[in-house]
Amino acid sequence: MKNIWSVWIFLLFLLSLILSTGALGADDADGMTLRIGTPNLVKSPSLVGDYYMGIFAHLSNPPLMRVAEDGTLEGQTAEMYEVSDDGKTWKFYIDDDLYWSDGTKVTPDDVKFTIEYYTANSVIGWLEDLLEEVSVTDDNAVVIELSEPYATLNQEFVTYNILPKHVWEDIDDPKEYTNKGEYVGCGPFYIKGTALEAGVLYFEKNPHWKGTQPNIDSVEVHMYSNMDVLSIALKRGDVDAYYKYGRGYPYANVRALEEDTFDFVVTDYTGLTFLGMNIRKEPLSDVSFREAISYAVDYDEIERIVALGYGGAANRGFVPRSMAYFKETEQLEYDSSNAKENLDDAGYVDSDGDGLREDLNGDDMELVLLIRSDDMDYQRIAELLKEYLGNVGIDVEIRMVERSTWFDLKDEYNYDMTVTGTTPWGMWMWANWGTGYFDSRRTGRGVLHTIDDPEFHALCDDIMSTTDEGQLEEYAHDVQDYYAENLPGIALYWGQYVTPYNDDWTGWSSDPIFGIYRLDTFLNVVKA
């Protein structure tokens, strides 16, 4: 036995040694630091090439425009903008008081360079055919001329980080450029370094920032690859707040933080979880069948189980209340007898008495409900939907696939229904109001591109070519009516963005697109 104990004693000794040395290195913080914990992992220190690094860099290289707390657009690096009536000429007035972290002034040339540079290197691929010319004017502005009207250009410029020309003009391929050290930025903070092995992105106060002076000296974004550990980090105080782009804190975990010293920023969230219908394939191509499905779903229960009270019942108009020009369409209703009647009327009856309805030809039908494996909420929703549809006599097979396969299958229209979500930004893309998810002309990774109805296409074209506010409102209502009538997708609930933060800190602000990750937050937060 003796040698076993000596092993343990040796190990304990080692442990205490390590703890003493390790603890020494642990706190040597100088100045006030805000630590944000996120499950969004930066994979490579590439400002332009890495998706999440690009989002975090909104703090260091603020885009031209930004989203206000109420979801409207505001100027950021561009103080204001003008657009010609035909929607082809855009003029952005650049803030005259911005300086790069190396001391040089931010000029319209930098903005011109950024736009041309992104376009040439297919960072803004869609602009390539559209862009005629970018020019700089004497009144500190950039003028962008387009070959076709593009009424939502200002919206697009919420995401593209502005780069300093004098640094990037020598770099050939921005997407492939990586740098673990400093990136020159013009925001209140600039990227000081990226330590992927430590899982941290470091921001340092920009010494040449002339705007509102922040109360903190640095910002650290800590990345966690496991959600439970991230929550423990919050509880333990390793990080001060939580952030996940396009998705709040998991509702199921909120309870665990409520007992602690946590407060929550709760904002209406523009993204939503919906049931997408493959309207190119029978029987979902039949609008009366879709109508019946809309009555078969117990929305309250989905909201209760999946959103745990942090959601609201959705309307048939799909578009959530937090978007501009929201129209109050009819609320989605759960009424299974109505669903059954609808199905009977439309001819989907159970003629062979096996408890399951057959299609219009009298053949057995089993609908494929396609879901992605990377979201456990979708799995739970799919389980519920299978049961609801089973209750009205529709046989459903849940097919769970990994993300890439989901992209393939939905692009091939090889499914009947799918549970998926929209990102807040995605709701804006194309002709706004979620059109990007349905218009068959817009393809991409997360979108269903199922509608090829000329009426819908014309509506999208109209929206994209008008800059008149009154006109836009009218079109927006038309789009929502179109959704309500045709049900290409059913919003299962309208959720909320929940962001926990340690209540030692105050001064948070949040918008429906980026949540708390916005300049106002970093300029105003203060530790009590």
Add this chain to the structure above:
Amino acid sequence: MFIARKKAIRYVMAIFIIFSLNFAIPRAMPGDPVMNLLGEDVIVSESSVAEMRTKMGLDEPLYIQYLKYWSDIFHLDLGYSYHLHSEVSKVLFTKMKWTLLLVVPTIILGAVIGTPLGALAGWRRKDSNEKIMTMSFLFVYCTPPYFLSILFIYLFSFKIGWFPLKGFYTTGTPGDIVYHLFLPVTVMTLFAASRNYMIMRGSVIQEMQMLYATYARAKGLFGREILFRHIFKNASLPIITLVALDFGFIFSGALFVEIVFSMNGMGNLIYDAILARDYPVLQGSFLLITVMVVLANLLADILYGLLDPRVRWQG
């Protein structure tokens, strides 16, 4: 050196077959091999697909592609990851360094702790202390690695608050790195040790049964200590080979431990590569791990030959 040559041929065969498999997988999967080799979200337009196909030589006949594949490997060129914006070999080199920091101490500690404890347990298997020890190692052995990792992190990092929650370091000083590595290495060592413990306990029991008759006859001539030493030596020789083969297992364990401890090593790299279908990285990682397992086995063979006179004599 007949045995050694035979072994060497097997290793070469192993590498050859696994590497060829690696060449075949992305080309055999459904879908366009360009997509399979690059990952899906890299390509934007049709024209660039064609461009990429030419650039990667995918429009050439298979045997030329195959020859080129081998020539690239000999030039240590494992391709380019468009997801990570880097040469695959460079990425692998950086990540591997860190994962080895996790794996090498685990293998050594696992062998150093597990083997003698297991031998003792086999030797005194009626002892109640040993029974408790066996029970605890058995428990670890039968628990999924990620489950134990999360329980450990909850207990030691959160409830007791001794250890950090993520990453390989904060400041980057050696002490800081060891501080971060301590808990994950402990978890993995427990797994490695439990395997060695079980195997060692089993072989000591077996050796004892075999030597029982001899021992009975020689009673009085040898002390129990000497006998134990004898049995221990006989039983521990196979451990060397087993430890080498365990290399692959411990690597896989590192995968789960790295995800729980948010460590940016090979494990997370492979996991991300799977989700993003980053085939160059997947292929590269697979190759690298294979090479390391083969090397570990080679090393084990050499060590074995040095330590066991019977093998040396035959050679």
Add this chain to the structure above:
Amino acid sequence: MKGAVCSRMGEIQRGASSLSKLGAALFMLFIIMAVFSGQIAPYDPWARFEPYSPPSREHILGTNDMGNDILSELICGSRVSIVVGFGAAIMAALIGVVIGLLAGYFRGPVDEIFMGATDVFLMIPTIPLIIILAAFMRPSFWILALIMGFLWWTTMARVVRSRALQIREMNFVESARSLGFSDFHIIFSDIFPNVYNVVLPKFMLTIASAMIAEASLSFLGLGDPSMKSWGMMINFAFSRGGFLNGYWWWYLPPGLCITFVTIQAP
């Protein structure tokens, strides 16, 4: 001589302490649970009650995020986990025993080829390979079990081979050969019954590894969602707030079940 071999193996078996008896008893218990899960489970595992309820008289282990009774899930989950375990082990045993027997009996070039193949398979990093295959092929849980078996026959083949090498030199095999029985007959009626002793422990070990692997794949989100396996239960408990909220009755029992059912293996 045949008898002598058996009796020595028996000695080792007997020597393997009361621990393994306990393990074996637990294992039998789980098998019974899996077979009669429909009868034993208090509720339908898909039936929904009040979500997130703590243990109570109606729900001994409480309910999960969907309101499913956790005890019923646990009992029904035993079936999936045990099928995965046995599927993998049977597949591994089939391949391993055949290759081991042939290599050990025929020796020479056959042995060379088969053992060479074993060495090659031993060096394949199996878990990463299984993860890759699981991610791309999305196999149902029993295909997954077969894939595991297909990769894990190597150690089985090795022990069977060395046993077969021993046995083929024994008198009763010699005499069978001199009586003119075919090789096939000798392998399967004389040698095969005697390798049982070395195959069984490896068989159990493969069951354990397969169950742990299934749970680990579920943790990575690569499990089969239509099946309530223990791995999926833990996965849901972690991803849907069970762990963080301290609902130990949700995540601990499936974890312990995996441990207890595999604990007989070594």
